[in-house]
Amino acid sequence: MDYVIEMLNIRKEFGNFVANDNITLQLKKGEIHALLGENGAGKSTLMNVLFGLYQPEGGEIRVRGKKENITDPNVANHLGIGMVHQHFMLVENLTVTENIILGNEPKKLGMINIRRAAKKVDEISKLYGLNVDPMAKIEDISVGMQQRVEILKTLYRGAEILIFDEPTASLTPQEIDELIAIMKKLVAEGKSIILITHKLQEIMDVSDRVTVIRKGQGIGTVVTPETNPEELATLMVGRQVLFKTEKKPSNPTEEVLNVENLVVEDYRGIEKLKGLNLSVRRGEIVGIAGIDGNGQSELIEAITGLHKVKSGTIFINAQNVTGKKPRKITESGIGHIPQDRHKHGLVLDFTVGYNAVLQTYYRQPISSKGMMNYKRVSEKAQELIEAFDVRTQGEDALARSLSGGNQQKLIIGREVDRDPDLLIAALPTRGLDVGAIEFIHKRLIEQRDRGKAVLLISFELDEVMNVSDRIAVIHDGKIIDVVDAGETTEQELGLLMAGHSKDEMVIVGDDVIVKEGDNHDVE
Amino acid sequence: MSNRTIKFLIPVISIFLGLLVGAIVMWMSGYDPIIGYAALWNGIFGDAYAIGETIRQISPYLLAGLAVAFAFRTGLFNIGVEGQLIVGWFAAAYVGTAFELPAMIHLPLALLAAAVAGALWGLVPGLLKAKLRVHEVIVTIMMNYIALHIVNALIRSISGGSYKLEKIHKTASLRSEFLSNLTDYSTLHYGILIALLMVAVMWFILDKTKTGYELKAVGFNDQASRYAGMNVDKNIILSMVISGAFAGLGGAMEALGTFGTMSSMGGFTGIGFDGIAVALLGANSPLGVIFGATLFGSLKYGANNMPNAAGIPIEIVSIVIALIIFFVASGYIIRVGLNRLKKKEAK
Numbered sequence: 043m044d045y046v047i048e049m050l051n052i053r054k055e056f057g058n059f060v061a062n063d064n065i066t067l068q069l070k071k072g073e074i075h076a077l078l079g080e081n082g083a084g085k086s087t088l089m090n091v092l093f094g095l096y097q098p099e100g101g102e103i104r105v106r107g108k109k110e111n112i113t114d115p116n117v118a119n120h121l122g123i124g125m126v127h128q129h130f131m132l133v134e135n136l137t138v139t140e141n142i143i144l145g146n147e148p149k150k151l152g153m154i155n156i157r158r159a160a161k162k163v164d165e166i167s168k169l170y171g172l173n174v175d176p177m178a179k180i181e182d183i184s185v186g187m188q189q190r191v192e193i194l195k196t197l198y199r200g201a202e203i204l205i206f207d208e209p210t211a212s213l214t215p216q217e218i219d220e221l222i223a224i225m226k227k228l229v230a231e232g233k234s235i236i237l238i239t240h241k242l243q244e245i246m247d248v249s250d251r252v253t254v255i256r257k258g259q260g261i262g263t264v265v266t267p268e269t270n271p272e273e274l275a276t277l278m279v280g281r282q283v284l285f286k287t288e289k290k291p292s293n294p295t296e297e298v299l300n301v302e303n304l305v306v307e308d309y310r311g312i313e314k315l316k317g318l319n320l321s322v323r324r325g326e327i328v329g330i331a332g333i334d335g336n337g338q339s340e341l342i343e344a345i346t347g348l349h350k351v352k353s354g355t356i357f358i359n360a361q362n363v364t365g366k367k368p369r370k371i372t373e374s375g376i377g378h379i380p381q382d383r384h385k386h387g388l389v390l391d392f393t394v395g396y397n398a399v400l401q402t403y404y405r406q407p408i409s410s411k412g413m414m415n416y417k418r419v420s421e422k423a424q425e426l427i428e429a430f431d432v433r434t435q436g437e438d439a440l441a442r443s444l445s446g447g448n449q450q451k452l453i454i455g456r457e458v459d460r461d462p463d464l465l466i467a468a469l470p471t472r473g474l475d476v477g478a479i480e481f482i483h484k485r486l487i488e489q490r491d492r493g494k495a496v497l498l499i500s501f502e503l504d505e506v507m508n509v510s511d512r513i514a515v516i517h518d519g520k521i522i523d524v525v526d527a528g529e530t531t532e533q534e535l536g537l538l539m540a541g542h543s544k545d546e547m548v549i550v551g552d553d554v555i556v557k558e559g560d561n562h563d564v565e
Numbered sequence: 566m567s568n569r570t571i572k573f574l575i576p577v578i579s580i581f582l583g584l585l586v587g588a589i590v591m592w593m594s595g596y597d598p599i600i601g602y603a604a605l606w607n608g609i610f611g612d613a614y615a616i617g618e619t620i621r622q623i624s625p626y627l628l629a630g631l632a633v634a635f636a637f638r639t640g641l642f643n644i645g646v647e648g649q650l651i652v653g654w655f656a657a658a659y660v661g662t663a664f665e666l667p668a669m670i671h672l673p674l675a676l677l678a679a680a681v682a683g684a685l686w687g688l689v690p691g692l693l694k695a696k697l698r699v700h701e702v703i704v705t706i707m708m709n710y711i712a713l714h715i716v717n718a719l720i721r722s723i724s725g726g727s728y729k730l731e732k733i734h735k736t737a738s739l740r741s742e743f744l745s746n747l748t749d750y751s752t753l754h755y756g757i758l759i760a761l762l763m764v765a766v767m768w769f770i771l772d773k774t775k776t777g778y779e780l781k782a783v784g785f786n787d788q789a790s791r792y793a794g795m796n797v798d799k800n801i802i803l804s805m806v807i808s809g810a811f812a813g814l815g816g817a818m819e820a821l822g823t824f825g826t827m828s829s830m831g832g833f834t835g836i837g838f839d840g841i842a843v844a845l846l847g848a849n850s851p852l853g854v855i856f857g858a859t860l861f862g863s864l865k866y867g868a869n870n871m872p873n874a875a876g877i878p879i880e881i882v883s884i885v886i887a888l889i890i891f892f893v894a895s896g897y898i899i900r901v902g903l904n905r906l907k908k909k910e911a912k
Contacts, residue, residue, distance in 0.1 A: 346792075348791065348792065367794065368791065368792065368793075368794045369793075369794025369795075370794075372794055378792070380792060385786075385788050385789065386788050386789050386792040387789065387792070388786075388789060389782050389785045389786045389789050389790070390785070390786065391785040391786075392781070392782065392785060396778070396782075400782070400789070400793045401793055401794070403775065403778055403779075403793075404775055409775045409778075412774055412775050412776065413773055413774055413775065414773060414774060414775055414777070414778055
């Protein structure tokens with residue numbers, strides 16, 4: 043067989059913890075091979091073994107049929123293995139070319155020949171259709187292009203085998219399409235690719251074969267066209283996963299949140315919300331659908347008091363909270379799962395226990411008369427860890443040490459536990475695997491069924507359509523329409539998100555399209 | 566090797582390496598390192614008098630270290646401990662001379678004056694940071710110069726043109742005949758008890774109170790703190806005020822204990838700046854500060870004996886002392902070395 047990489051029965055231990063146990067992965071030349079597993083299943087560990095960052099305790103690695111001992115990344119580079127990291131390793135204020143030659147500068151009499159390097163970068167860029175300007179500064183180019191620079195970097199160093207670590211995590215849908223095209227072009231030119239991901243659709247779209255690992259164990263390898271997302275999810279999680287969360291019809295009662303004519307400016311004085319109206323009632327989930335940057339962040343921050351309101355009013359339980367301090371607003375009955383869990387949701391260098399009381403630390407019984415009751419803190423933490431299945435070494439572990447999914451469960455536990463009348467969930471499942479997503483969706487619906495109001499903000503149309511009862515479409519700082527989740531379609535939402543009003547659309551067969559002559563953005 | 570032994574071995578090996586390199590420096594300069602270190606040892610522990618003086622020297626380092634460490638824990642870099650200590654020194658010395666009160670009131674009042682003066686000196690950079698986002702490092706450095714020259718000017722005008730304030734009244738003094746007799750008439754005073762009490766206060770504030778929880782949260786992540794409804798600005802100001810109060814009390818040690826007065830100064834005392842090293846050596850924890858201050862205080866005082874008893878010039882002595890502290894601060898290198906050893910053992 044012409045395998046370019048064979049990782050046979052790899053075992054990697056950290057102390058008593060076995061991160062990889064008997065995992066086998068064989069990469070054929072010219073294939074895109076997906077490596078699938080939940081967060082924390084051991085995908086990154088396995089790739090770090092291949093890249094020479096970790097030494098395995100057992101098993102062997104063969105490159106082009108020859109047994110190799112990859113002791114550090116330089117050895118991996120020499121063997122033609124290149125890694126495109128999830129978090130880009132680029133120097134912001136250097137140019138594309140400078141970044142690519144960094145650490146490996148072509149020198150002549152001590153001078154760097156930047157022009158020759160730039161020419162080579164440009165050639166490679168054209169060959170694979172990467173479309174990168176070699177002289178652009180990293181800080182001036184988009185995230186998608188930065189990723190292409192990372193790809194160029196590995197190609198420039200002669201990589202034949204490329205490892206992509208969660209490459210789509212920070213890309214827009216368009217950029218994802220471009221990336222998929224590039225990956226296909228790379229294999230067409232004879233490169234081989236290992237794609238680390240937990241996104242099932244991506245695997246179906248792009249890969250030839252899939253190796254699944256679960257909790258550090260190799261589960262097996264399947265041929266992509268012979269499988270389907272349901273089977274992959276079952277292999278990955280180890281049980282049947284429900285893609286469509288079951289829920290009863292909603293039964294909305296009185297209004298909890300009412301936003302009227304809300305206008306919010308960003309720090310430059312540009313209006314981000316331009317008279318937005320929104321209402322959420324008890325017993326319903328309202329989803330906000332929209333393309334990133336149409337005012338979603340400003341809306342949440344204005345409601346929760348983190349962003350100044352220019353005009354308009356926000357009522358919670360018929361109480362005007364506009365311009366109130368965040369804590370006042372929180373106490374009027376809001377739970378908030380923030381968009382960025384590292385920036386707002388957690389103090390990463392605090393323990394799990396400390397984070398569990400981040401919103402309640404100042405109240406009885408967690409503290410009284412200015413003194414913290416740390417016994418109560420750990421009781422509360424244990425309660426949340428158990429109820430919300432937060433997998434951690436314990437309440438004394440730093441929040442930083444938790445995987446993304448468990449960090450999110452901790453936040454959700456903390457917010458839901460306070461029993462808020464309105465739960466705001468902003469991108470609650472970003473970067474999580476299907477098991478965790480299912481868990482979180484269930485919790486949101488549970489809150490609704492208990493007669494609470496839920497406001498869900500998501501960039502994933504599937505999520506919005508699956509979880510919400512009503513969908514409010516946001517475009518350019520306004521809610522341009524509110525539709526019933528059961529009656530709308532992806533096409534209709536897509537057109538609304540692009541700024542077309544319903545009056546402009548016609549139904550043709552199963553499709554919704556924009557009427558002739560009306561093909562313009564509404565203002 | 567367990568992690569516990571490693572934790573214990575790091576400072577021991579660090580100090581040993583520092584002594585070793587220090588010895589090489591002495592030997593290369595033509596002095597006998599054994600005689601030199603014997604003089605250092607005697608300077609620190611030689612007799613009751615030396616021990617008393619060493620402990621006395623530790624007190625201001627403790628408070629300066631606490632001041633730096635406390636601000637650090639809230640994410641603030643207080644370089645202004647020096648200035649806060651100088652205004653504290655002045656305030657205590659002034660209250661000590663200007664009033665005639667019973668000791669029960671006079672001493673606490675003088676200490677309070679020092680703490681308040683230091684706190685005010687910390688308040689300014691705190692306010693500027695919280696309200697206008699002016700970086701505290703720049704402001705605190707400038708506040709040091711302002712403190713130095715204002716205090717010098719005040720001493721001159723209050724003392725009627727002299728370079729020195731009058732001696733403080735006995736009622737405001739920290740001096741103790743008991744401690745002095747115990748240590749063969751050293752200048753050891755009650756300040757060390759105040760300093761140790763403040764160590765406990767810092768631990769209590771940070772690890773027991775609600776305010777401490779907030780201060781630490783703001784130090785780690787101000788965005789998440791704001792999300793959780795904390796008043797970030799208030800916490801920044803509060804942290805600088807408490808830090809300044811610790812530093813001010815450090816000044817009171819000198820005013821009410823060691824010197825019993827204040828003279829106009831040609832330059833900084835250095836205690837405030839050494840406080841940064843003390844805090845870092847102690848990993849910004851209250852107990853760690855005790856370790857850092859003890860190391861600094863002992864070496865600084867004990868070194869005075871080296872020129873007299875071993876004939877080693879003060880310049881060489883300074884290098885040796887700096888080397889020892891340098892190696893202790895580089896504990897990280899030794900940790901890496903020990904961990905590597907541990908790995909080899911495992912294999």
